Amino acid sequence: MLSETGLKRIQVGSFVSPKYVPQMADTGELFQRIKRKPGVNYTSLWLNDKGFRKALTAHEVDIDPRLLFYPSEAFAQSNNNCSSADMREKQRDWVRLYTEEGYTVDAAYVMTAFGCNLEGPIPQERILDDFRFILQLCEEEDIPVPILVIADTMGWGNPEAVKRMVGALREMSPEARIGMHIHDTRGLGIANLHAALSMGVDMFESSVAGLGGCPFAGHGHARAAGNVCTEDAVFLCHELGIETGIDLDKLIAAAGKAEEIIGVPLMGRVMHTGGLDKYRKAS
Amino acid sequence: MLSETGLKRIQVGSFVSPKYVPQMADTGELFQRIKRKPGVNYTSLWLNDKGFRKALTAHEVDIDPRLLFYPSEAFAQSNNNCSSADMREKQRDWVRLYTEEGYTVDAAYVMTAFGCNLEGPIPQERILDDFRFILQLCEEEDIPVPILVIADTMGWGNPEAVKRMVGALREMSPEARIGMHIHDTRGLGIANLHAALSMGVDMFESSVAGLGGCPFAGHGHARAAGNVCTEDAVFLCHELGIETGIDLDKLIAAAGKAEEIIGVPLMGRVMHTGGLDKYRKAS
Known part of the structure; x- marks a missing residue:
């Protein structure tokens, strides 16, 4: 629904510790399941190298x-x-x-x-x-x-x-x-x-x-x-x-x-x- | 509780038609029951002469x-x-x-x-x-x-x-x-x-x-x-x-x-x- 609004950048989730932030544990899966619209960036948050690596290897994350x-x-x-x-x-x-x-x-x-x-x-x-x-x-x-x-x-x-x-x-x-x-x-x-x-x-x-x-x-x-x-x-x-x-x-x-x-x-x-x-x- | 906050003017209720605005029907009673603090004004709303008359005759309404x-x-x-x-x-x-x-x-x-x-x-x-x-x-x-x-x-x-x-x-x-x-x-x-x-x-x-x-x-x-x-x-x-x-x-x-x-x-x-x-x- 957000993709269809005209927003150009949507932060989908965070690649952070699933232990400390269980709310974001399935961010990788979420990236696999969202329906994308061309021209929209689907980004994520990370707080350290490990999170950045996860973002790089996850499904089609627009890296910002x-x-x-x-x-x-x-x-x-x-x-x-x-x-x-x-x-x-x-x-x-x-x-x-x-x-x-x-x-x-x-x-x-x-x-x-x-x-x-x-x-x-x-x-x-x-x-x-x-x-x-x-x-x-x-x-x-x-x-x-x-x-x-x-x-x-x-x-x-x-x-x-x-x-x-x-x-x-x-x-x-x-x-x-x-x-x-x-x-x-x-x-x-x-x-x-x-x-x-x-x-x-x-x-x-x-x-x-x-x-x-x-x-x-x-x-x-x-x-x-x-x-x-x-x-x-x-x-x-x-x-x-x-x-x-x-x-x-x-x-x-x-x-x-x-x-x-x-x-x-x-x-x-x-x-x-x-x-x-x-x-x-x-x- | 509002009286004790330092507010100097509190609109307590409205003298309006109880038929059209039943929510405010007991404004008169409310004025009888509130605990007052000296120096605080307890005011009301009215929209016509009738309402104003009600405010005048109700219990200790500060008329503004x-x-x-x-x-x-x-x-x-x-x-x-x-x-x-x-x-x-x-x-x-x-x-x-x-x-x-x-x-x-x-x-x-x-x-x-x-x-x-x-x-x-x-x-x-x-x-x-x-x-x-x-x-x-x-x-x-x-x-x-x-x-x-x-x-x-x-x-x-x-x-x-x-x-x-x-x-x-x-x-x-x-x-x-x-x-x-x-x-x-x-x-x-x-x-x-x-x-x-x-x-x-x-x-x-x-x-x-x-x-x-x-x-x-x-x-x-x-x-x-x-x-x-x-x-x-x-x-x-x-x-x-x-x-x-x-x-x-x-x-x-x-x-x-x-x-x-x-x-x-x-x-x-x-x-x-x-x-x-x-x-x-x-x-």
Whole structure:
């Protein structure tokens, strides 16, 4: 259903430890079973070399090589079982590994960019320092600068903090494309997305019906910890006059299906009320 | 519980037709039974003279006289059973009625200010025309200009439309206080509130846990049709460094109680995850 909406990139699952994240254990099988639409990328998440190897050997995974930075020491330990500094140094190996396999880095993520449930507030300078490292790494390894992704992993961001962060990052790297990974943990997801849009950010990671959430992020309540809701984000864009190429009604139908499968009310809004086009057409 | 949060004005119920809105039939009894805190206003809604009379004679209702404008013809008929023009003319009688009873108008609302599920889009000029009428009426009746409330009754607003509307209204009346009544029908509630805040709007109507919704607004799905969520709005303000005088934890507890009473998961976010202060204190 998502394939038919006009979305061009769909993250299907994660190649992570089945022991620690049993929810994602059958990602490989899922890749075998999905019906693909030409022109749509079906991607996956991995957090280490082993996961990347799994993605490479799984059935038709569209590889979008990423670098991951963990300015929060506590979250680096909890999510990746290594130190923040080690994780940073490992990224150099990842760049080489991706290059060896014939890929270039697509995006570089700095996690918990506005604060961390496990560690508390993280100074903006610490986040910018990771982005500075990324730019330097790209120069050293002679690779193009990837999309720089500000990841609000724990939902600590607010619209003004988003604008400050995007502004500071743009000042550091005026030509880089900037993306955001947004969680709507505390209700500010769409406001943060709008703030980022207003600063020229044009790549967002969201989830259908607002599903999701990281099991190691220390969220209080699973239902509210997912990514910003795709349908609500698309609705916002359309209302602002931004073309997305996405069919909102089809997306709403997919969200409804997700709710049916999960069997509990999901947090998306426009999925429950519908968009405005029908009223505009009728009038 | 709401009384103990620091909120200064709580709308307790509506004196409307028990035949058409049975949900509000026992508002009078509710006013008798609530435990009051000095300094908190306990207000009610009414839509006609009869309702106002009921509010006057009910037990200790804090009267906040309002004027109501219905630029949508279809919603005027559906919600008030009269024409948009009749409703507008009636407001002159309301001003006189309030004056007779010793009250001054506190706020004037223009409903469906961004569009109407029943009528479709409403041109901005039509909305501004109602506000112009209000200003003229105040001059003619020699009363102070009340809070001018932009009411997004059906959740049609988006952050840029909000900024345009507030800007246009401020241009028309630079000294008036501007308020917003926000519904989070389609997920843009907090983004709209932030947009309004950024334009200097400092009076908002919200509901605990995002409860509510008008039975005559043609919403698709009751769960998603309520006002913007009070806790999420307060959380936003605190994150932006805006003092509200409200204890977020107590507010979250009240929202949890509402969820318990209603018996279905409610749409508030921060009520399910908690604020950020605990993480900041711990670090």
